[in-house]
Amino acid sequence: MSETMKAAVLYAPGDLRYEEVKIPELGENDVLVKVTACGVCGSDIPRVLTKGTYHFPTIPGHEFGGVVTELGEKVRKELLGKKVAVIPLIPCRTCKMCETGQFAQCENYDFLGSRNDGGFAEYTRVPEDNVVIVPEDVEEDAVAFLEPLSVALHVVQNCNVKYGSAVAVYGLGAIGIFIAQWAKVFGAKKVFAIDLDEKKVHIAGEMGFADAICSATEDASEIIKEKTNGLGFDYAFEAAGSGVTFNQAIMGLRSSGILGLVGRPAKSLEIKEETFEKILRGQITVKGTWSFEFVSFPHHAWELSLQALQNGSIKTSPIISHRMSLEKTYEAIRIMAERQEFFYKILIKP
Ligand SMILES: [Zn+2]
Numbered sequence: 001m002s003e004t005m006k007a008a009v010l011y012a013p014g015d016l017r018y019e020e021v022k023i024p025e026l027g028e029n030d031v032l033v034k035v036t037a038c039g040v041c042g043s044d045i046p047r048v049l050t051k052g053t054y055h056f057p058t059i060p061g062h063e064f065g066g067v068v069t070e071l072g073e074k075v076r077k078e079l080l081g082k083k084v085a086v087i088p089l090i091p092c093r094t095c096k097m098c099e100t101g102q103f104a105q106c107e108n109y110d111f112l113g114s115r116n117d118g119g120f121a122e123y124t125r126v127p128e129d130n131v132v133i134v135p136e137d138v139e140e141d142a143v144a145f146l147e148p149l150s151v152a153l154h155v156v157q158n159c160n161v162k163y164g165s166a167v168a169v170y171g172l173g174a175i176g177i178f179i180a181q182w183a184k185v186f187g188a189k190k191v192f193a194i195d196l197d198e199k200k201v202h203i204a205g206e207m208g209f210a211d212a213i214c215s216a217t218e219d220a221s222e223i224i225k226e227k228t229n230g231l232g233f234d235y236a237f238e239a240a241g242s243g244v245t246f247n248q249a250i251m252g253l254r255s256s257g258i259l260g261l262v263g264r265p266a267k268s269l270e271i272k273e274e275t276f277e278k279i280l281r282g283q284i285t286v287k288g289t290w291s292f293e294f295v296s297f298p299h300h301a302w303e304l305s306l307q308a309l310q311n312g313s314i315k316t317s318p319i320i321s322h323r324m325s326l327e328k329t330y331e332a333i334r335i336m337a338e339r340q341e342f343f344y345k346i347l348i349k350p
């Protein structure tokens with residue numbers, strides 16, 4: 001095998017170079033993953049363009065998977081040649097939060113694609129414990145969706161969505177559309193899928209969301225009021241990170257409703273007086289969620305996500321808008337930052 005590979009390497013904010021680098025060397029518990037697909041996450045835009053990573057140079061990309069092509073000395077032999085998804089979070093496994101299995105809250109974690117090299121590369125070094133074997137009948141590109149799928153699962157589980165409930169999802173990025181799908185899996189009777197982008201709303205409609213609403217052209221709160229007999233919904237999910245949708249989500253909730261927050265704000269948000277008042281009088285619960293879970297007991301979120309892909313209750317392919325080569329990683333990020341053309345999930349295919 002050659003000693004070098006191609007990768008998109010970040011040297012400074014705005015300075016992402018497609019270049020030849022050394023193939024990473026493996027520790028005894030690592031595997032080498034030949035990346036077949038890596039999703040570009042909304043968080044990669046500020047990471048690559050403005051905020052940067054924790055140190056430079058770093059290879060970004062944290063939504064990825066591929067095929068295991070090499071094993072460290074102590075790794076289980078059966079992993080060789082397997083199709084895998086990669087869990088980008090590497091918890092320290094020694095801090096208090098790790099001791100209680102709350103890896104997403106680890107005080108000293110490593111992360112492939114921000115703190116360490118990630119998936120915008122031909123190969124990535126991954127600890128054995130961070131690969132999840134993907135069954136052969138799951139489509140190849142789905143390996144790039146296990147991360148956002150598990151994030152979405154975490155949000156829905158954290159808010160305890162119940163059978164028969166009415167749910168509204170504000171913001172239909174990958175995580176938003178997956179939250180909408182999980183809500184159905186958990187038995188929600190009505191799922192309002194709301195976005196400003198008409199095309200995303202159209203795709204959501206084609207994916208079976210009869211109550212997909214384009215808030216640029218329709219009055220979402222009026223429609224929802226009518227369809228919930230004036231009561232409002234039981235759960236709202238804010239997956240846009242915007243003040244407008246935060247206020248709308250709160251105002252649309254029934255009394256004692258639950259708002260799950262998952263979208264990351266790009267700037268400070270205004271909470272309107274009436275919204276604040278509604279949280280008080282309506283005794284609204286606002287729940288923050290972060291990252292995903294991957295404890296092996298009682299359920300491994302990534303395994304549950306794989307099962308949902310296998311049985312068809314969650315679909316990923318309708319939201320793939322672009323498949324681009326590794327060389328075009330910077331272009332992909334610019335497409336997302338500049339919003340000149342329609343995009344949904346952009347996959348980098350090294
Ligand atoms: Zn992400």
Ligand SMILES: [Zn+2]
Nearest residue numbers: 092095098106
């Ligand atoms: Zn820890």
